[in-house]
Amino acid sequence: MHDMSIAELALGLRAKTFSSRELTEHFLARIGRFNPDLNALITVTGESALVSADAADKQLKNGLAHDLCGIPLLHKDIFCTRGTRTSCASKMLHNFIPPYDATVVENLAQTGMVMLGKTNMDEFAMGSSNETSFYGAVKNPWDTAKVPGGSSGGSAAAVAARLSPAATATDTGGSIRQPAALCGVSGIKPTYGRVSRWGMIAFASSLDQGGPIAKTAQDCALLLGAMAGFDSRDSTSVDRPVPNYHASLNDSIQGLKIGIPREYFSSGLDGRVAKAVQDSLTILRELGAELVDISLPNSHLSVPAYYVIAPAEASANLARFDGVRYGYRCENPKDLEDLYCRSRSEGFGEEVKRRILIGTYCLSAGYYDAYYRKAQQARALIRQDFTQAFDKVDVVMGPTCPTPAFRFGAKGDDPVAMYLEDIYTIATNLAGLPGMSIPCGLVDGTPVGLQLIGNYFAEAQMLNVAHQLQQVTPWHALQPEGLI
Amino acid sequence: MPWETVIGLEIHVQLATESKIFSGAGTRFGSAPNSQACAIDLAMPGTLPVLNRQAVDYALMFGLAIDADLPETSVFERKNYFYPDLPKGYQTTQLEKPIVGAGNIPINLPDGTLKNVRIHHAHLEEDAGKSLHEGSFNAAYSGIDLNRAGTPLIEIVTEPDLSNATEAVVFAKKLHGIVTSLGICDGHMAEGSMRFDVNISVRPRGSETLGTRTETKNLNSFKFMEEAIALEVNRQIDVLEDGGVITQETRLYNGDTKVARSMRSKEEANDYRYFPCPDLLPVTITKAHLQKLRLSLPELPDARAERLQQQFGIAAQEAEIFAYNPALSDYFEVAAKACNDALLAAHWTTGEVVRRLKTASLELHDSPVSAAQLSTLLKRVGDQTISGKIAKQVFEAMWLGEGDADQIISERGFKQVSDSSALEKIVGEVLAKNPEMVRDYVGTEESRRKKKLGGFMGQIMQASRGQANPQQVNRILVEKLNEAIHSASG
Numbered sequence: 001m002h003d004m005s006i007a008e009l010a011l012g013l014r015a016k017t018f019s020s021r022e023l024t025e026h027f028l029a030r031i032g033r034f035n036p037d038l039n040a041l042i043t044v045t046g047e048s049a050l051v052s053a054d055a056a057d058k059q060l061k062n063g064l065a066h067d068l069c070g071i072p073l074l075h076k077d078i079f080c081t082r083g084t085r086t087s088c089a090s091k092m093l094h095n096f097i098p099p100y101d102a103t104v105v106e107n108l109a110q111t112g113m114v115m116l117g118k119t120n121m122d123e124f125a126m127g128s129s130n131e132t133s134f135y136g137a138v139k140n141p142w143d144t145a146k147v148p149g150g151s152s153g154g155s156a157a158a159v160a161a162r163l164s165p166a167a168t169a170t171d172t173g174g175s176i177r178q179p180a181a182l183c184g185v186s187g188i189k190p191t192y193g194r195v196s197r198w199g200m201i202a203f204a205s206s207l208d209q210g211g212p213i214a215k216t217a218q219d220c221a222l223l224l225g226a227m228a229g230f231d232s233r234d235s236t237s238v239d240r241p242v243p244n245y246h247a248s249l250n251d252s253i254q255g256l257k258i259g260i261p262r263e264y265f266s267s268g269l270d271g272r273v274a275k276a277v278q279d280s281l282t283i284l285r286e287l288g289a290e291l292v293d294i295s296l297p298n299s300h301l302s303v304p305a306y307y308v309i310a311p312a313e314a315s316a317n318l319a320r321f322d323g324v325r326y327g328y329r330c331e332n333p334k335d336l337e338d339l340y341c342r343s344r345s346e347g348f349g350e351e352v353k354r355r356i357l358i359g360t361y362c363l364s365a366g367y368y369d370a371y372y373r374k375a376q377q378a379r380a381l382i383r384q385d386f387t388q389a390f391d392k393v394d395v396v397m398g399p400t401c402p403t404p405a406f407r408f409g410a411k412g413d414d415p416v417a418m419y420l421e422d423i424y425t426i427a428t429n430l431a432g433l434p435g436m437s438i439p440c441g442l443v444d445g446t447p448v449g450l451q452l453i454g455n456y457f458a459e460a461q462m463l464n465v466a467h468q469l470q471q472v473t474p475w476h477a478l479q480p481e482g483l484i
Numbered sequence: 485m486p487w488e489t490v491i492g493l494e495i496h497v498q499l500a501t502e503s504k505i506f507s508g509a510g511t512r513f514g515s516a517p518n519s520q521a522c523a524i525d526l527a528m529p530g531t532l533p534v535l536n537r538q539a540v541d542y543a544l545m546f547g548l549a550i551d552a553d554l555p556e557t558s559v560f561e562r563k564n565y566f567y568p569d570l571p572k573g574y575q576t577t578q579l580e581k582p583i584v585g586a587g588n589i590p591i592n593l594p595d596g597t598l599k600n601v602r603i604h605h606a607h608l609e610e611d612a613g614k615s616l617h618e619g620s621f622n623a624a625y626s627g628i629d630l631n632r633a634g635t636p637l638i639e640i641v642t643e644p645d646l647s648n649a650t651e652a653v654v655f656a657k658k659l660h661g662i663v664t665s666l667g668i669c670d671g672h673m674a675e676g677s678m679r680f681d682v683n684i685s686v687r688p689r690g691s692e693t694l695g696t697r698t699e700t701k702n703l704n705s706f707k708f709m710e711e712a713i714a715l716e717v718n719r720q721i722d723v724l725e726d727g728g729v730i731t732q733e734t735r736l737y738n739g740d741t742k743v744a745r746s747m748r749s750k751e752e753a754n755d756y757r758y759f760p761c762p763d764l765l766p767v768t769i770t771k772a773h774l775q776k777l778r779l780s781l782p783e784l785p786d787a788r789a790e791r792l793q794q795q796f797g798i799a800a801q802e803a804e805i806f807a808y809n810p811a812l813s814d815y816f817e818v819a820a821k822a823c824n825d826a827l828l829a830a831h832w833t834t835g836e837v838v839r840r841l842k843t844a845s846l847e848l849h850d851s852p853v854s855a856a857q858l859s860t861l862l863k864r865v866g867d868q869t870i871s872g873k874i875a876k877q878v879f880e881a882m883w884l885g886e887g888d889a890d891q892i893i894s895e896r897g898f899k900q901v902s903d904s905s906a907l908e909k910i911v912g913e914v915l916a917k918n919p920e921m922v923r924d925y926v927g928t929e930e931s932r933r934k935k936k937l938g939g940f941m942g943q944i945m946q947a948s949r950g951q952a953n954p955q956q957v958n959r960i961l962v963e964k965l966n967e968a969i970h971s972a973s974g
Binding site: 079080086088093096098099100102197198199200201202204205206232233234235236312313315316318319320321322324325326336340360363364365368372 | 523527528529531533534562564574628757763764
């Protein structure tokens with residue numbers, strides 16, 4: 001069952017080949033077997049999952065169920081789940097049980113999907129290797145000595161290891177796409193504003209966006225359709241109808257213009273990754289697409305701009321974790337300042353503290369213009385690069401990350417090397433554009449990803465292109481050995 | 485050396501919206517701690533702000549009322565600092581692009597001159613909560629009440645155009661009148677609905693450069709503001725005359741002890757690290773929306789003063805009192821129309837009613853005597869059932885809840901004696917008792933006799949225990965004295 005796509009599982013549920021309860025028990029059993037080693041989940045909600053599964057089975061029996069009804073699902077531990085601990089993989093929220101659901105959680109629960117648990121991640125989504133989690137790193141199911149990527153490493157690893165057919169994730173600078181690439185699964189970060197951020201614990205509000213991780217583009221289409229939509233509780237949510245992403249999956253891509261930014265194939269890109277990406281592009285050309293050489297001349301500004309804007313916003317977003325109302329509080333504070341200092345020093349990990357410090361510095365009197373304002377100007381240039389590109393092409397493609405999965409600790413001492421992991425993914429967040437990663441090959445036995453960048457609200461087209469490619473390539477169907 | 489004072493004000497005005505500026509929680513004053521706070525006000529993880537449309541409209545109405553520049557776009561920013569009553573660790577406010585730009589508020593000074601006070605800008609922001617240091621919790625802890633957290637405010641910032649405490653108070657009262665007339669603020673100063681920060685500096689008269697200023701924060705009554713300014717101006721002059729220098733600092737004035745103290749100096753000030761709030765989109769205001777608001781604006785103080793003078797014929801001073809106090813003005817208008825004597829109603833409203841409210845420290849809406857009740861009392865004065873003097877006693881009884889005017893008048897036998905025969909008898913008795921006075925009156929030149937009537941009137945009113953109808957007494961008295969003149973000459 002765990003090899004089947006969501007569409008296949010949905011058919012199986014309707015044909016009564018298996019019930020949602022059986023499906024749920026099957027995946028819970030896999031979690032029980034493989035998670036202790038992989039560490040992809042922080043919390044398993046087995047009991048409530050079975051209750052949901054029984055409810056889904058009833059709905060399915062009534063015949064009025066949503067396509068996703070009864071399908072198991074994991075939520076990244078950044079989405080608030082009412083009554084279930086939501087930690088953001090931080091000691092700070094180790095004891096935090098939200099009294100509300102995130103909109104994403106609510107939307108997916110409404111379809112009848114069954115939550116199996118909460119996935120591990122980099123602390124507060126700050127990291128590209130999952131090594132910053134308070135609950136320990138997630139292992140890459142393809143090679144447990146290597147990182148799964150981050151920050152949604154738990155979601156990507158869980159889907160890759162077939163612990164769940166689907167998982168939610170978030171992406172601030174590549175946190176859906178990079179782990180999807182490193183774990184050989186498909187993931188899409190929609191246009192900023194497409195998916196509500198209500199109940200999604202903020203890292204960098206102007207960049208954060210939720211999206212799904214699943215085995216295939218088709219599964220992503222089904223999931224995104226249910227996650228997306230206007231939400232009056234999020235002022236940055238866009239009031240625009242959600243298309244039927246599934247309906248356009250089989251559209252022809254004849255004549256599709258694919259922009260290949262030369263900046264994404266320059267130095268720093270592993271030659272074997274480049275080859276895998278080129279092979280996919282060649283196949284797309286054979287399917288009728290036209291490859292167009294383009295330039296995104298301000299690409300080099302992405303990482304520096306991002307590492308000013310994201311930490312600046314984070315420094316304010318994380319100020320609420322002060323030990324006063326909820327979350328971690330230090331023992332025996334001697335006064336208010338001591339309460340603040342020790343609760344935050346003890347409750348946050350190194351990377352989170354580093355980014356709070358960077359952000360605080362960038363916004364300080366006398367530095368604001370040199371850093372924050374400059375970064376916003378760079379952001380406008382990056383956005384303009386893409387606007388100009390999309391005058392000429394329909395979709396932009398390149399590698400998701402410069403290298404395949406690396407070993408634990410390989411970049412631990414060098415934050416900047418780690419930050420460069422997201423060199424190809426960050427620009428889309430800065431521009432607010434949708435980005436997607438699908439597997440496109442194996443290098444050294446671990447997967448690498450092809451990135452698709454679409455125009456604003458062009459998710460349907462991206463999913464269509466990815467699906468067409470997956471019809472003629474095997475990469476999405478490969479799975480790590482030893483997890484049968 | 486003669487000194488000159490320069491004052492600028494920053495005024496926090498709580499907007500009278502049903503819900504908070506970024507959440508759906510209520511804003512009722514005096515509720516149980518934390519009963520007016522939701523997950524957003526508590527800054528729970530993952531919660532997001534949604535701007536209250538009414539708060540925006542109220543700010544724009546203020547802008548329209550003072551004829552301010554109203555930019556098409558305004559932006560919310562985060563002002564970062566840690567404090568237990570600030571749950572998010574930042575206040576959402578406006579800095580570079582406030583919702584209301586430069587405007588003007590002209591004020592009438594006591595000497596009759598008109599002075600223009602320039603408004604630098606007004607911006608929208610959220611209020612903070614309150615720390616509680618005593619309550620029904622472990623005494624080793626401090627409590628936090630987030631009921632006020634997220635209450636919408638406009639902060640109005642003036643140019644340093646005011647030159648003394650009197651001007652500052654005149655301005656503050658006018659501003660109070662404007663925001664209460666607009667209905668955007670309940671104006672309850674004691675509940676913190678309007679709070680004044682006063683920036684004060686002094687300089688040698690004629691000097692062009694401004695002296696170092698101090699800011700005295702959070703004054704919530706006109707009286708405290710007046711006292712605090714006087715105190716601070718004197719302090720600064722004393723320091724300078726002793727050869728000292730003024731330190732830029734924030735000060736607090738205690739209205740009970742009449743003492744001010746330094747709260748923090750400039751060096752201790754926070755670096756607030758303002759930046760645009762990414763959770764809120766820039767606010768865009770269309771011309772059409774502004775026009776709609778402009779047409780819906782209620783009557784403003786200056787217009788009201790003019791109308792009241794024309795419609796009711798009341799004096800400029802009374803009209804001005806009403807102009808700045810729309811609730812009192814409405815009270816007056818109800819009473820005036822009901823009793824059909826506007827001058828009497830204006831006299832009583834600005835006199836007796838205001839005086840009693842003040843002594844009892846009550847707001848008008850808590851007045852035990854309603855406008856309608858006052859009007860029945862005034863009718864009895866108008867139809868001469870009782871005299872003005874007796875009316876004050878009746879009003880006093882009404883205030884104490886002893887009944888309505890007619891009831892009190894009849895129960896206490898306050899009814900004015902208008903029975904001619906009874907009055908003639910009293911007048912006759914008083915004249916008979918005072919033959920000297922009558923002779924004196926008769927002997928006085930005709931043009932000056934009128935002045936002599938007062939002596940008789942006093943005695944007659946006393947004899948009737950105040951209940952004699954004064955006009956009637958006057959008529960009878962003059963008649964009888966004329967008879968005495970005729971009999972003397974005849």
